[in-house]
Amino acid sequence: MGETTTGLVPTTVRGEVxxxxxxxxxxxxxxxxxxxxxxxxxxxxxxxxxxxNLESARPSF
Structure with a gap:
């Protein structure tokens, strides 16, 4: 898999996690x-x- 910035790596294989x-x-x-x-x-x-950071991420309409 590619790099992640969150530290989470998605998986599609059940039972191996x-x-x-x-x-x-x-x-x-x-x-x-x-x-x-x-x-x-x-x-x-x-x-x-x-x-x-939360405020700066809020979309402005």
Whole structure:
């Protein structure tokens, strides 16, 4: 498959995909939350950037 920017790779083969457990933010250790919050993933998904990005993606009619 080609490159993905979301980290998701689609599949059409059933039964060959291993599921992953969902981990809630509150279940992470303080160190893990801090690491994810302060990491530079080059993806503006931090709280302060979410609403401005959402607004800029909204179509203007």
């Amino acid at each position: 291993e599921g992953q457990d969902l981990i809630m933010w509150e279940q992470l250790t303080d160190a893990a939350r801090s690491g994810l919050t302060n990491a530079g993933f080059a993806a503006p998904i931090i709280d302060e950037a979410f609403m401005p």
